[in-house]
Amino acid sequence: MWIAALALVLAFAFLGSRGIWDPDEGRYTNVAVNMLESGDWLNPHRNVDIGHWTKPPLTYWAVAASIGAFGLNPWAARLPVALSYLLCVWLAWRLARRLAPGTQATAAMAFATMLLPFGAAQLVTTDFILVACETLAVWAFIEGRRGPGRPEPWIALMWAGFALAFLTKGPPGLLPLLVVLLFDGLMPGRRRAFQLTGIALFALLALPWYVAVMLDNPGLFEYLIGDEVVNRVTTNEFGRHGQWYGWATIYLPTLVLGTLPWTPTLWRWTKGLPARLRRWRDPAARHDDAALVFLTAWVLLPLLVFCLSRSRMPLYLLPLFVPLALLVAVQRHTEGRPLPPWPQMLAWALVLIALQFGTAIWPTHKDASAWAREIQARTPDPVHEVIFVDDMARYGLRLHLDAEIEKVSLDPIPPGTQTRFNPVNDEDLATELAEAADDPGAIWICKQALWPQVQARVADHGHRAEKLGTPYRGRVIFRTRPAATP
Known part of the structure; x- marks a missing residue:
C-alpha cells in the first residue's frame, strides 16, 4: 500500500502545473483536440486541411477522451x-x-x-x-x-x-x-x-x-x-x-x-x-x-x-x-x-x-502556455488561428488558446511539389493571406531576422503587416490587414 x-x-x-511543451506534447494534444472538436475520430489532423499520419490513433483517442471529460x-x-x-x-x-x-x-x-x-x-x-x-x-x-x-x-x-x-x-x-x-x-x-x-x-x-x-x-x-x-x-x-x-x-x-x-x-x-x-x-x-x-x-x-x-x-x-x-x-x-x-x-x-x-516553473521557449499569455497580452480580440511563417509551429497553442495552428512558407509552393502526407508546410503565404488577411482573430508569428522579408512579401500581396508589441523570444508577433484599410 x-x-x-x-x-x-x-x-x-x-x-x-506545467504548460504543454512543444514540439512533442504540442503535436499530440493538437491532433487530439482537433479530433474532439471536429468529431472525426478516424483521421488524425494537424488542422482542418492537413492530416497528421506519423502515428496510429490510440494515443490521440486517449488524450481526446480525457480532454472531453476533464476540460481543455x-x-x-x-x-x-x-x-x-x-x-x-x-x-x-x-x-x-x-x-x-x-x-x-x-x-x-x-x-x-x-x-x-x-x-x-x-x-x-x-x-x-x-x-x-x-x-x-x-x-x-x-x-x-x-x-x-x-x-x-x-x-x-x-x-x-x-x-x-x-x-x-x-x-x-x-x-x-x-x-x-x-x-x-x-x-x-x-x-x-x-x-x-x-x-x-x-x-x-x-x-x-x-x-x-x-x-x-x-x-x-x-x-x-x-x-x-x-x-x-x-x-x-x-x-x-x-x-x-x-x-x-x-x-x-x-x-x-x-x-x-x-x-x-x-x-x-x-x-x-x-x-x-x-x-x-x-x-x-x-x-x-x-x-x-x-x-x-x-x-x-x-x-x-x-x-x-x-x-x-x-x-x-x-x-x-x-x-x-x-x-x-x-x-x-x-x-x-x-x-x-x-x-x-x-x-x-x-x-x-x-x-x-x-x-x-522552469522558463523555457518550449512552454506553449507562456506563448499563449504573450499573444493574449497583445490583442483584445479572441484568437482563433495562429499562423507560423517559416518557423516551428507551436501546436501546444491549440490547447492553451483553443486556436487552429498553421505553418506556411514565405515562398510560393509550386503546384505538384507538396508531399501528400505530412507536408512541411500547410500552404504558402499568399494563399493564407487570401484566407485570413483581415481577420482580427488570426495572429501571425515569424522569426525576428525574417521580419523585413515578411513585411515586404505581405506588402507585395496588397496587405500590410502590423507588429504587435515587442518581439518575444526572437519572434515577431503580428497581424495583417489589407493595405487599403485605414
Whole structure:
C-alpha cells in the first residue's frame, strides 16, 4: 500500500502545473483536440486541411477522451500517460509475483522510482501508453504459460494487448511479441502463444482502423510502410542520431541515468550476464532459470533492434524499463537485500518531486502556455488561428488558446511539389493571406531576422503587416490587414 501511495504521488504531483511543451506534447494534444472538436475520430489532423499520419490513433483517442471529460487543460492531456505509468507499476508487481515470487514489492518500487519512467509519466507522447499495452500483453502471456487454470483467456488477452500496442505505434509495438515467440520456442510446453482465436482477436481489434484510413486515403499504405517504418529504421532521414555510433551516444546515457537510483544493481546484474548466457546453452539450465531467461530476452532482443535501427531516441527504450525493474528485484533478492531503507527511498522520492516542481516553473521557449499569455497580452480580440511563417509551429497553442495552428512558407509552393502526407508546410503565404488577411482573430508569428522579408512579401500581396508589441523570444508577433484599410 505504501508503494501504491508513493506511485500515486509521483504520478499526479504537479501534473497540470506545467504548460504543454512543444514540439512533442504540442503535436499530440493538437491532433487530439482537433479530433474532439471536429468529431472525426478516424483521421488524425494537424488542422482542418492537413492530416497528421506519423502515428496510429490510440494515443490521440486517449488524450481526446480525457480532454472531453476533464476540460481543455494540461492536466487532462497528461492524465492518460499518468494512468499508464500507474498501470505499469501494478503490472511490474504482478509479473514479479508470477516470475519470481517474493520480489514483487522491489520490482514495483524500482519501476516507480526509476528516473526515466518517472520523467516520461508527465510527458504527452505515445511511449508510455505503448509500454502499458505491451506490458499488459506480456503479463497475460506469463499468466497463460505459468499461471493456474486454462491458458486460452490469457493468450487472448495477450493478443488484445498487442493489438492496442499496434494501434499505438504500429509495427514497433510488436517487438515484445518476438520475445514471446523466442521464449515459447526455447521453453516448449503445452501453452503456446500462437492460437487462432487470439490472432483473430488481434486482427479484429488492430486492423479495422488501418483498413478504413487506407481505403479513404490512397497511397497511405505506401507512406506508412515506406516513410514511417522502413525509412526510420534504415536511414537517417529524420535526423535521429543515425550515425553508426548513435546508439552509444543516446542509449548508454539513457540506461545509466534513466535507471537511477537502481543503476548499481543493474551493473552487478550485467557483470554476471556473460556467465549466465554461457550456462543457458544447456536446455536444462534454461529450464531451471526460465524466469531469468525470459527477462533477459525481454531486455536484450528489443535493445538489439533499437541499436540496429538508425532512428534513435531516449524514450524508445522506455518499454525495457519494466523488465529492468524486475531484474533489479531478482538481483537484490539474490544478494539478500530486497528493498533499500525507507528513509532513503523517501529522500529519493522528494528529489523526484522537486524535479517535477522545477520543470513546472522552469522558463523555457518550449512552454506553449507562456506563448499563449504573450499573444493574449497583445490583442483584445479572441484568437482563433495562429499562423507560423517559416518557423516551428507551436501546436501546444491549440490547447492553451483553443486556436487552429498553421505553418506556411514565405515562398510560393509550386503546384505538384507538396508531399501528400505530412507536408512541411500547410500552404504558402499568399494563399493564407487570401484566407485570413483581415481577420482580427488570426495572429501571425515569424522569426525576428525574417521580419523585413515578411513585411515586404505581405506588402507585395496588397496587405500590410502590423507588429504587435515587442518581439518575444526572437519572434515577431503580428497581424495583417489589407493595405487599403485605414
